[in-house]
Amino acid sequence: MKILVTFKSVPDPYAGAGAAAKSVINPFDEIAIEEALRMRERGEATEVVGVTIGPAQVDEQIRSALAMGIDRALRIDDSRALDPYALARILYSLVTKEAPQVVLMGKQAVDDDSNQVGQMLAGLLGWPQATFVSKIEFLDDKKRARCGRETDSGIEVIAVKLPAVITADLRLNEPRYVSLPGLMKARKKPIETLTCEQLGVKVEPLTTILSISSPPRRPSGVRVTSVEELIAKLKEEAKVL
Amino acid sequence: MDFAWSDQQKELLAAVDRFVKEQLNYDMIENDRNAVFNHDAWKKCAGFGIQGLPVSEEYGGLGQDPLTTVAALERLGYGCKDNGLLFSINAHMWTAIIPLIFNGNEAQKKKFLPGLVDGSLIGGNAMSEPNSGSDAFALATTAVKKGAKYILNGSKIFVTNGPIADVLLVFAATDKSKGAQGISAFLVEKEFPGLDLSHKIEKMGIRTSPMGEVFFEDCEVPEENLLGKEGAGSWMFTRSMTWERGSILAAHVGTMQRLLETCIRYANERKQGGQSIGKFQQVATKIVEMKMRVERSRHALYHYGWAMNHRKAVYMEAALAKLEISDSWVKCCEDAIQIHGGYGYMVEYEIERELRDSLGSKLYSGTSEIQRNIVASLLGL
């Protein structure tokens, strides 16, 4: 069984404020990669192929994914700010070419929080989808997958026929760190680059980002010296009591 | 000298930075108090690739050069507060793995290196004896050839990793009449008859690194476990000692960097007399001196690593690095306690432990006096 796992390069969400944000693999995508690797280690998957869309700079994150253990990587060379539909269409043509049984993706990227690519890709492919997944089990000799979905009201368990698109939530697993032997092996693994043209797909973003602004800075707090003062302030200034 | 990292080195060092954020430091206060070795963290480090840094890929290692290796260890020390674990790893790398790489025959390397790299085997080195410390080659343990075996008699002291070792490199006299030229080295495995590893020694610092006395009573060592040639022991020891001296404190350049950052944070946060204590010139000066020590130590370390990458004889650089880093580490710990006031003296703040851990660095792998002797003699004195 072949698994295609997608990942995006995002600014490190754990970098402290003010630190020069270095790029990392989107944390939810890292969880998707980890799950694919575990499927291979359990003997359920035979090949894990990683794909990302972006300019040459994202090769660093590709090498991290290779060092984690994916078998090979593809980069669709495109430096435009593409929207979810455009990304889903590119991935659609790639999935038709690679023909995996499962496409594993992060539920969303932490930079734009769109949470749409997986759903759109499943729609384009006409495949079932299991989103926000925190548990995956294969059934009937890998003809179906039983997935636990994290919803606001609890875990919804569904079964999807394969091939399917599955998107990973936070609690699916805890990704491994890159080991040095993994890193050395990754240096010998191929990174294949493709263009949209080579894939035969023409995409233009349908949405444009007009502006990005950071949330207003929280005004600094005040120190209170006694419980009485705190209660007074909560009553009179914050008006929450 | 060019210390600019290549892309591959940067990638490797970034992976270490990320690894050390993983759990290597749990239960530190308890483990120190009870002198508990963190075997789980040992295995994590091996799985990540630390023990195998200087070992060629053929034996499961990473084949990194000395400069990259010490830089990786520096990063490890920045994140890992378990100085005892770091010491055990260092003893294992420099006093067991390195002599094997240089002097082992193919069968010995195949037998031991993969396990020493993947963490399943723990190694160490038994040279010091009750009556021979700095004057190591005046040892009294003997090895007498009988058929296809050597019979070892005597005892060793201060053997790091002794109580948990699977294999120890033991130095013994095969020909007393030849002095240093009559010393040979043996790979002694823990199950060999006549070997007693059960005597633990309790220490002031690096308490999470097990240490023991080792006794040989007609201990039988098969001849294939002789490392190198008979009589080559002192030469092999001197050669691997250069690696040991230069590299063994690499991690603590990282430790000092961490202490420096801890002190800066504390000096900015702690207020006395209506201002941050960092605004007091005497406190600021201590921190500036810490910074100078970290930079000097790092430079001495990288200079040693660079010299190892480029030259054969690096006795001077290795001795200077050992001296600079050990002196600086002890002084940084003292200053860190002083800057933290009474809190620095309390166990909970985890700074007093650093001082206890640092002091041994002026003793092991040749005392500071011996390092100064080496530098003096290389200067023609």
Ligand SMILES: Cc1cc2nc3c(=O)[nH]c(=O)nc-3n(C[C@H](O)[C@H](O)[C@H](O)COP(=O)(O)OP(=O)(O)OC[C@H]3O[C@@H](n4cnc5c(N)ncnc54)[C@H](O)[C@@H]3O)c2cc1C
């Ligand atoms: C934490 C720790 C771990 C160790 N691990 C190991 C290990 O794994 N394997 C092992 O074999 N050994 C190990 N040792 C032993 C270590 O190598 C010796 O302690 C060291 O070589 C000094 O020997 P000594 O303790 O007998 O002191 P001595 O040699 O008796 O020295 C006493 C004092 O005299 C000074 N002195 C001695 N000779 C001279 C000289 N020629 N010129 C000037 N001053 C001199 C010394 O510097 C010191 O101040 C370890 C020691 C420590 C503290």
